[in-house]
Amino acid sequence: GENVEQHPSTLSVQEGDSAVIKCTYSDSASNYFPWYKQELGKGPQLIIDIRSNVGEKKDQRIAVTLNKTAKHFSLHITETQPEDSAVYFCAASTRGGDTGRRALTFGSGTRLQVQP
Amino acid sequence: DTGVSQNPRHKITKRGQNVTFRCDPISEHNRLYWYRQTLGQGPEFLTYFQNEAQLEKSRLLSDRFSAERPKGSFSTLEIQRTEQGDSAMYLCASSLTRGGSYEQYFGPGTRLTVT
Numbered sequence: 001g002e003n004v005e006q007h008p009s010t011l012s013v014q015e016g017d018s019a020v021i022k023c024t025y026s027d028s029a030s031n032y033f034p035w036y037k038q039e040l041g042k043g044p045q046l047i048i049d050i051r052s053n054v055g056e057k058k059d060q061r062i063a064v065t066l067n068k069t070a071k072h073f074s075l076h077i078t079e080t081q082p083e084d085s086a087v088y089f090c091a092a093s094t095r096g097g098d099t100g101r102r103a104l105t106f107g108s109g110t111r112l113q114v115q116p
Numbered sequence: 117d118t119g120v121s122q123n124p125r126h127k128i129t130k131r132g133q134n135v136t137f138r139c140d141p142i143s144e145h146n147r148l149y150w151y152r153q154t155l156g157q158g159p160e161f162l163t164y165f166q167n168e169a170q171l172e173k174s175r176l177l178s179d180r181f182s183a184e185r186p187k188g189s190f191s192t193l194e195i196q197r198t199e200q201g202d203s204a205m206y207l208c209a210s211s212l213t214r215g216g217s218y219e220q221y222f223g224p225g226t227r228l229t230v231t
Contacts, residue, residue, distance in 0.1 A: 004158075042221035043120075043207055044159065051218070080196045089158045093218065102211070102218055103149060103172075106158025 002027040004092050006107025013080050014115050021110045025089035030092040032102065033066060033073050038087045038109075047088075048075070060073040081116045087111050119143070120223035122208050128229045129198055136194045137226045141210030148191050149220060150183060152176065153205040159222075165191060166213075198230045 003026040022082075031052035036044035050057045050064045050073065057064050061068075066073040066113050077084055091104040119142040129135050141148050144204075145169050151159035162181070163173045167188035177183075185191040195202055205227050209220040 034219070034224070041224075043122075043224045046219055046221060049219065084121075091158070095176070100222075102147075102213075103150075103161040103164060103174075104159070104220060105161070109158055 002030060002092055002094065002105040004090060004107045006041060006090050006110060008066045008110060009108065010095070010111045010113070012113045012115060015080060015082060019079055019080055019084070019112055019114075020076075021075045021090070021112075022072060022087055023074070023092075023107050024070075025092040025105075026071065027094060030094045033040075033064070033091040034091050034104070035062075035064060035075050036089045036091065036106075037056065044089060048081075058104050077112075080112075080116050082116050085112055085114045120207075120221055122209055122223040122226050125224060125225060126227050126229075127176055128231065130231055131167070131200060133198055134194065134196045135198060135228065136192055137206055137228075139191045139208030139210075139212070139223060141208070142212075142221060143173060144223075145210035145212045147190070147211045147213055147220075148185055148189070149209045149211070150193055151207040151209065151222075153207055153225070154203075160209050162193075195228075198228075202231045203228055203230045 006023045034049035038044045063076045087109045090107040118163040121140045150162040153159040165185040180196045183193045186210040207225045209222045211220045
């Protein structure tokens with residue numbers, strides 16, 4: 001099955017700096033890569049996603065890049081703010097099994113702390 | 117607010133008791149997923165429904181776990197004879213497959229503590 005590795009596990013940046021989180025995946029059939037932000041006591045919130053037919057996607061201060069050949073993808077947050085502090089998860093999905101499920105395989109998370 | 121709701125938000129139970137959680141997905145979402153998240157880890161897939169049909173179960177889902185989605189709307193996840201290892205956050209997510217959409221939207225989760 002799919003395996004997703006995420007680095008770093010913790011990341012501390014100064015307000016205004018950029019933050020980069022990297023993930024690698026193992027299943028070359030994976031074709032959908034979302035990123036989630038999870039705040040304490042809440043469920044994961046989808047913040048951006050990318051499909052395998054696109055190399056980069058940007059939404060205001062957040063961007064995601066995908067390298068299918070190397071099987072890795074990254075989240076970039078620019079001009080970080082204290083409210084960006086949270087745990088971020090990458091995930092990968094493929095149309096798998098006989099049922100066509102698209103269950104997500106998650107990385108282990110990155111705790112981002114933005115220092116004011 | 118994503119629109120997926122889960123109840124209860126917290127559940128404390130004694131080992132050996134049965135518990136049931138409920139998930140109400142976003143209206144008209146035809147797929148519903150259950151995940152389990154332990155402290156410091158990402159969510160892990162348990163099972164999923166397309167409409168009322170349970171199409172797949174992870175090997176993580178022991179025979180003490182059962183899930184239903186009657187009428188293709190809300191879903192329930194029951195754990196029988198709870199064990200301390202069942203302590204985790206149980207997350208529900210829903211998605212709409214029409215139009216090639218892949219996005220899954222999560223609820224706030226039910227945190228289970230087995231004492």
